[in-house]
Amino acid sequence: xxxxxxxxxxxxxxxxxxxxxxxxxxxxxxxxxxxxxxxxxxxxxxxxxxxxxxxxxxxxxxxxxxxxxxxxxxxxxxxxxxxxxxxxxxxxxxxxxxxxxxxxxxxxxxxxxxxxxxxxxxxxxxxxxxxxxxxxxxxxxxxxxxxxxxxxxxxxxxxxxxxxxxxxxxxxxxxxxxxxxxxxxxxxxxxxxxxxxxxxxxxxxxxxxxxxxxxxxxxxxxxxxxxxxxxxxxxxxxxxxxxxxxxxxxxxxxxxxxxxxxxxxxxxxxxxxxxxxxxxxxxxxxxxx
Amino acid sequence: xxxxxxxxxxxxxxxxxxxxxxxxxxxxxxxxxxxxxxxxxxxxxxxxxxxxxxxxxxxxxxxxxxxxxxxxxxxxxxxxxxxxxxxxxxxxxxxxxxxxxxxxxxxxxxxxxxxxxxxxxxxxxxxxxxxxxxxxxxxxxxxxxxxxxxxxxxxxxxxxxxxxxxxxxxxxxxxxxxxxxxxxxxxxxxxxxxxxxxxxxxxxxxxxxxxxxxxxxxxxxxxxxxxxxxxxxxxxxxxxxxxxxxxxxxxxxxxxxxxxxxxxxxxxxxxxxxxxxxxxxxxxxxxxxxxxxxxxxxxxxxxxxxxxxxxxxxxxxxxxxxxxxxxxxxxxxxxxxxxxxxxxxxxxxxxxxxxxxxxxxxxxxxxxxxxxxxxxxxxxxxxxxxxxxxxxxxxxxxxxxxxxxxxxxxxxxxxxxxxxxxxxxxxxxxxxxxxxxxxxxxxxxxxxxxxxxxxxxxxxxxxxxxxxxxxxxxxxxxxxxxxxxxxxxxxxxxxxxxxxxxxxxxxxxxxxxxxxxxxxxxxxxxxxxxxxxxxxxxxxxxxxxxxxxxxxxxxxxxxxxxxxxxxxxxxxxxxxxxxxxxxxxxxxxxxxxxxxxxxxxxxxxxxxxxxxxxxxxxxxxxxxxxxxxxxxxxxx
Numbered sequence: 001x002x003x004x005x006x007x008x009x010x011x012x013x014x015x016x017x018x019x020x021x022x023x024x025x026x027x028x029x030x031x032x033x034x035x036x037x038x039x040x041x042x043x044x045x046x047x048x049x050x051x052x053x054x055x056x057x058x059x060x061x062x063x064x065x066x067x068x069x070x071x072x073x074x075x076x077x078x079x080x081x082x083x084x085x086x087x088x089x090x091x092x093x094x095x096x097x098x099x100x101x102x103x104x105x106x107x108x109x110x111x112x113x114x115x116x117x118x119x120x121x122x123x124x125x126x127x128x129x130x131x132x133x134x135x136x137x138x139x140x141x142x143x144x145x146x147x148x149x150x151x152x153x154x155x156x157x158x159x160x161x162x163x164x165x166x167x168x169x170x171x172x173x174x175x176x177x178x179x180x181x182x183x184x185x186x187x188x189x190x191x192x193x194x195x196x197x198x199x200x201x202x203x204x205x206x207x208x209x210x211x212x213x214x215x216x217x218x219x220x221x222x223x224x225x226x227x228x229x230x231x232x233x234x235x236x237x238x239x240x241x242x243x244x245x246x247x248x249x250x251x252x253x254x255x256x257x258x259x260x261x262x263x264x265x266x267x268x269x270x271x272x273x274x275x276x277x278x279x280x281x282x283x284x285x286x287x288x289x
Numbered sequence: 290x291x292x293x294x295x296x297x298x299x300x301x302x303x304x305x306x307x308x309x310x311x312x313x314x315x316x317x318x319x320x321x322x323x324x325x326x327x328x329x330x331x332x333x334x335x336x337x338x339x340x341x342x343x344x345x346x347x348x349x350x351x352x353x354x355x356x357x358x359x360x361x362x363x364x365x366x367x368x369x370x371x372x373x374x375x376x377x378x379x380x381x382x383x384x385x386x387x388x389x390x391x392x393x394x395x396x397x398x399x400x401x402x403x404x405x406x407x408x409x410x411x412x413x414x415x416x417x418x419x420x421x422x423x424x425x426x427x428x429x430x431x432x433x434x435x436x437x438x439x440x441x442x443x444x445x446x447x448x449x450x451x452x453x454x455x456x457x458x459x460x461x462x463x464x465x466x467x468x469x470x471x472x473x474x475x476x477x478x479x480x481x482x483x484x485x486x487x488x489x490x491x492x493x494x495x496x497x498x499x500x501x502x503x504x505x506x507x508x509x510x511x512x513x514x515x516x517x518x519x520x521x522x523x524x525x526x527x528x529x530x531x532x533x534x535x536x537x538x539x540x541x542x543x544x545x546x547x548x549x550x551x552x553x554x555x556x557x558x559x560x561x562x563x564x565x566x567x568x569x570x571x572x573x574x575x576x577x578x579x580x581x582x583x584x585x586x587x588x589x590x591x592x593x594x595x596x597x598x599x600x601x602x603x604x605x606x607x608x609x610x611x612x613x614x615x616x617x618x619x620x621x622x623x624x625x626x627x628x629x630x631x632x633x634x635x636x637x638x639x640x641x642x643x644x645x646x647x648x649x650x651x652x653x654x655x656x657x658x659x660x661x662x663x664x665x666x667x668x669x670x671x672x673x674x675x676x677x678x679x680x681x682x683x684x685x686x687x688x689x690x691x692x693x694x695x696x697x698x699x700x701x702x703x704x705x706x707x708x709x710x711x712x713x714x715x716x717x718x719x720x721x722x723x724x725x726x727x728x729x730x731x732x733x734x735x736x737x738x739x740x741x742x743x744x745x746x747x748x749x750x751x752x753x754x755x756x757x758x759x760x761x762x763x764x765x766x767x768x769x770x771x772x773x774x775x776x777x778x779x780x781x782x783x784x785x786x787x788x789x790x791x792x793x794x795x796x797x798x799x800x801x802x803x804x805x806x807x808x809x810x811x812x813x814x815x816x817x818x819x820x821x822x823x824x825x826x827x828x829x830x831x832x833x834x835x836x837x838x839x840x841x842x843x844x845x846x847x848x849x850x851x852x853x854x855x856x857x858x859x860x861x862x863x864x865x866x867x868x869x870x871x872x873x874x875x876x877x878x879x880x881x882x883x884x885x886x887x888x889x890x891x892x893x894x895x896x897x898x899x900x901x902x903x904x905x906x907x908x909x910x911x912x913x914x915x916x917x918x919x920x921x922x923x924x925x
Contacts, residue, residue, distance in 0.1 A: 190705025
């Protein structure tokens with residue numbers, strides 16, 4: 001029994017409570033701000049980018065950073081800053097869409113698996129184990145090799161290897177939530193399985209899913225860049241960040257700006273997603289209260 | 290072994306009050322012994338995100354050697370914080386002492402202010418000078434260390450004995466707290482012991498360095514009544530033997546009456562009353578103490594009345610509960626219900642837990658049948674099997690004369706609508722992410738009883754029915770108090786207009802005054818709506834208040850069932866008698882030190898596959914009163 005009487009809590013919905021605590025995570029707030037800026041910049045690329053992403057300028061090839069070209073130019077004289085902005089659209093889309101697809105499939109599989117248990121659980125989880133047994137990048141390479149290169153297929157490939165982690169995560173919390181008294185109480189009222197899962201169990205798993213989504217988008221962007229880097233992602237004229245790195249590889253030491261700035265873009269984006277994820281975890285995790 | 294100290298026996302101290310007209314107000318002059326502990330003006334605060342919260346304010350208390358001071362209060366009264374402050378363990382829980390002095394006279398006769406002592410000095414005091422026993426013996430013991438090693442650790446630390454000698458001393462201590470087969474128990478891990486045994490181990494540890502002050506914080510709250518009686522008796526005799534000062538913290542007035550020489554009543558961090566135990570019980574000065582005492586159910590208070598009677602409330606006469614309908618078939622009939630759990634080892638069932646073994650009972654419309662027994666007797670599993678939270682292995686369940694044993698969709702719908710469950714822990718049984726209103730509306734929506742705005746109107750009506758306001762619908766469970774939450778659970782249970790509510794220890798987790806209110810609410814609802822209750826409880830005094838009939842369970846079987854008055858007045862089964870004898874009586878004058886309770890344990894319902902329990906029909910001993918005469922197992 002706790003004998004500590006504190007002031008009666010003011011009326012706060014769970015979401016208000018979340019905001020109250022998230023507001024104090026300054027690093028996470030900053031990361032969120034940076035990400036917001038990146039997303040807006042990428043979305044507005046056609047209007048704010050000073051040059052087209054594939055417009056060559058043979059008069060200024062391999063130029064260093066200047067006021068004309070903030071991040072310099074590459075072998076064809078294309079403006080690297082503009083390319084990074086345009087490339088952000090690809091990278092962020094790949095990150096968000098692949099995590100959304102993989103997360104959705106994983107959440108559904110994990111929920112069903114944990115809720116029904118038994119043979120269903122055994123089948124789904126063994127399938128997930130098989131997927132988990134491959135090193136992530138190898139699995140993605142395999143999928144792209146199967147479907148053929150291209151940015152759409154990269155999205156599917158990354159989605160596939162996001163599925164098992166989400167499934168495991170959600171299955172774990174489903175198993176725990178299934179045993180809670182309020183789920184049993186709902187069961188005793190006569191609430192049917194789909195409602196039990198959607199209304200009483202799913203919301204309880206969401207905090208960890210949200211946190212993991214944030215971390216996962218970063219990883220996915222990194223993987224997409226890696227796939228592009230080895231030529232399985234977006235083909236060369238595309239300003240995808242990994243593709244840009246691959247193109248600049250041979251000019252390292254001669255024109256560092258070709259690899260440096262896309263590298264910074266990847267680094268900042270992934271770092272921001274990770275820090276945001278950490279902040280979300282602190283704010284959402286009840287145990288840390 | 291007890292040190293030679295002038296110890297005043299409780300009997301001597303009580304003698305001063307017996308039969309005299311001047312009860313009370315003399316306790317201060319009675320203290321002849323030197324004050325062991327003298328706390329003045331103690332204030333304790335906790336840092337929160339909204340600033341410091343003072344939870345104990347300007348508290349004075351004192352304890353003499355050989356004396357028992359009971360600190361009573363409801364949750365949030367600051368009684369545990371007071372205990373933690375005296376031992377300065379409060380420093381480790383985020384609180385700090387913001388004022389006052391804690392004077393403690395140590396073994397050498399030196400008076401020390403514990404507020405000013407260093408952590409290291411306090412560490413040396415804890416053990417040889419003062420020790421604590423906590424409520425939850427499982428979490429107070431280290432789960433990965435053997436019991437013997439844990440006791441020996443304290444002995445080695447403070448008395449400088451070697452390991453072998455310390456283990457021998459540990460064994461002696463275990464024997465001293467009457468643990469059977471102490472030698473073997475030393476080798477066991479805490480999870481291998483029962484709750485009562487664990488608490489004895491905790492007491493043995495606390496006593497290992499012969500402390501002069503023992504602080505026991507709700508030491509028996511988590512225990513069954515019969516085990517509680519054993520532990521209380523043990524504590525009392527050990528205290529007399531060691532001449533210790535004892536601070537006994539509890540919310541249970543019955544336990545206070547059993548233990549205390551003096552009583553200190555706390556509320557919201559402030560002392561409201563202090564005095565000699567007999568005086569406080571006979572002539573409480575403060576209105577809060579009176580409320581507290583009035584709310585305590587006293588076993589035997591109904592006397593010869595056959596019908597249940599609500600707790601007396603200010604300005605309202607309690608009407609006997611004449612709600613049973615004998616003219617229509619019973620709402621629930623259970624025949625030979627059996628639920629067992631298999632314990633598997635290496636993929637094969639090795640043992641079975643016979644949680645519910647051929648239980649038969651019926652509940653009439655408007656009737657309250659109490660299902661009583663101690664933990665592990667199968668009373669909750671019986672309730673859970675009826676609403677299919679557990680799957681029964683055999684038996685028949687009829688609801689309003691319809692067989693619902695095998696559920697098709699329609700019958701399940703009927704069962705889920707007509708039978709509702711109220712759990713012990715209201716906070717855990719409400720979804721923390723949904724508003725109260727939503728939770729209450731859920732049965733209505735699930736069974737499509739109403740649509741649209743009518744749902745909201747019905748929710749508001751239900752909230753008013755259980756004594757809450759329509760505004761509460763928008764709140765979240767954590768924003769309500771324990772009593773309010775349980776009212777919400779009751780409102781939710783009523784939402785689908787059930788004919789039977791299974792209340793599984795529904796009032797056990799509530800504070801006494803709130804408990805009386807919720808019991809009265811349940812009874813008022815019965816009078817108004819004609820709902821029947823299967824009232825699962827371990828609290829005999831509450832059961833006496835609410836029930837028309839009582840069924841006593843032991844090892845998964847009903848050993849006695851009959852009208853409440855017959856069972857309480859003239860218990861036929863030895864287990865029923867033992868259960869009734871163990872209930873503490875909230876009257877310090879009726880404290881009887883001579884009653885010898887056996888120290889035996891409730892045996893386990895775990896049996897080998899080839900060793901089924903004996904089940905025989907019950908024998909009729911009176912009108913509607915049946916008792917088991919066969920050997921159920923264990924002691925009986």
